[in-house]
Amino acid sequence: MASSMPNCSACDFLLSVFSSRSRDGEERNTLSVTLTFAQSLDGKIAGKDGKQLLLSCPESMLMTHWMRSMHDAILVGIGTALNDNPQLNTRLIPEGLRPANLPRPVVLDTHLRLCIDCKLLNNFRQGTGLQPWIFYSSDSPEARERQLALIEAGAVLFGVSCEDGKDLPISSVLPYILAGLLSISHVLAELSKQNIKSLMVEGGSAVINSFLKYAYKPCDSGDSPVVDTLITTIAPTLVGDDGTGYTVGFSEKKHSDVGPGLLGSTLH
Ligand SMILES: NC(=O)C1=CN([C@@H]2O[C@H](COP(=O)(O)OP(=O)(O)OC[C@H]3O[C@@H](n4cnc5c(N)ncnc54)[C@H](OP(=O)(O)O)[C@@H]3O)[C@@H](O)[C@H]2O)C=CC1
Numbered sequence: 001m002a003s004s005m006p007n008c009s010a011c012d013f014l015l016s017v018f019s020s021r022s023r024d025g026e027e028r029n030t031l032s033v034t035l036t037f038a039q040s041l042d043g044k045i046a047g048k049d050g051k052q053l054l055l056s057c058p059e060s061m062l063m064t065h066w067m068r069s070m071h072d073a074i075l076v077g078i079g080t081a082l083n084d085n086p087q088l089n090t091r092l093i094p095e096g097l098r099p100a101n102l103p104r105p106v107v108l109d110t111h112l113r114l115c116i117d118c119k120l121l122n123n124f125r126q127g128t129g130l131q132p133w134i135f136y137s138s139d140s141p142e143a144r145e146r147q148l149a150l151i152e153a154g155a156v157l158f159g160v161s162c163e164d165g166k167d168l169p170i171s172s173v174l175p176y177i178l179a180g181l182l183s184i185s186h187v188l189a190e191l192s193k194q195n196i197k198s199l200m201v202e203g204g205s206a207v208i209n210s211f212l213k214y215a216y217k218p219c220d221s222g223d224s225p226v227v228d229t230l231i232t233t234i235a236p237t238l239v240g241d242d243g244t245g246y247t248v249g250f251s252e253k254k255h256s257d258v259g260p261g262l263l264g265s266t267l268h
């Protein structure tokens with residue numbers, strides 16, 4: 001795949017980040033997780049009430065699609081799936097250069113709210129996308145109906161438990177239990193079981209919070225950090241206080257080897 005990439009600074013950047021990581025991953029034989037999203041200078045990833053914003057410049061958007069092509073699966077939360085109706089594919093890569101293997105779309109959707117006519121399911125039915133994998137945790141009669149409808153529409157469903165919050169103080173765990181959020185460690189363990197070796201997490205804000213919170217916390221399956229690589233695209237723009245942001249901070253202790261790169265009008 002690397003050899004088919006055009007010679008550009010985005011590719012140099014991605015290869016510098018991922019070539020050593022994939023060697024590590026092969027040695028460790030564990031799932032590598034990349035958390036990546038685009039934000040404004042004031043830390044917003046979307047506008048008021050979640051309005052989708054194009055924060056990345058064309059060069060960064062292309063880089064995102066190359067990055068997608070370098071991962072086995074791309075994960076978003078149901079908030080993003082409903083709000084943006086994304087495709088999570090690599091369509092911006094020019095046809096002759098685009099790797100044949102498509103990334104697997106993965107959605108965290110506790111209550112099975114995904115629309116059966118969303119682009120992810122449409123693409124699968126039309127043969128232009130892989131079957132979306134939906135992680136859920138609901139056993140109500142309505143959820144059973146939703147299960148059947150989504151399976152019929154082409155989704156593969158994985159039932160997992162809600163956040164167990166193992167090793168976390170109760171003050172951190174309680175919001176997860178109350179909100180019924182899925183256990184990230186259980187989701188990652190299931191993805192590993194399904195032979196996913198590299199996962200790219202795109203958002204949205206609740207999912208970014210969950211992964212940042214767990215960034216360097218050991219997950220159930222071993223002692224490795226949950227997030228191996230964090231790439232933020234910073235657009236030279238301000239969204240304002242009513243924009244949508246993430247709330248968990250970065251910390252020096254959690255993130256080592258920090259470095260910037262300029263691509264088009266955005267910083268990474
Ligand atoms: N700029 C960028 O790069 C990106 C921006 N975005 C933006 O983000 C916004 C959406 O963010 P948001 O509304 O927070 O939605 P998310 O996409 O983060 O989805 C959050 C929902 O996912 C479900 N969920 C299940 N388990 C978990 C878990 N462990 N952690 C977090 N969520 C979980 C919950 O819904 P339930 O309980 O129903 O299952 C939760 O409310 C959109 O405006 C979109 O445009 C999105 C991606 C990238």
Ligand SMILES: Nc1nc(O)c(N)c(N[C@@H]2O[C@H](COP(=O)(O)O)[C@@H](O)[C@H]2O)n1
Nearest residue numbers: 038053054055056064084086087088202
């Ligand atoms: N890299 C990046 N830059 C932005 O400015 C964005 N708004 C996003 N959003 C993410 O991309 C998804 C939409 O892309 P596709 O239609 O699937 O190609 C969106 O749902 C976010 O995950 N990303």
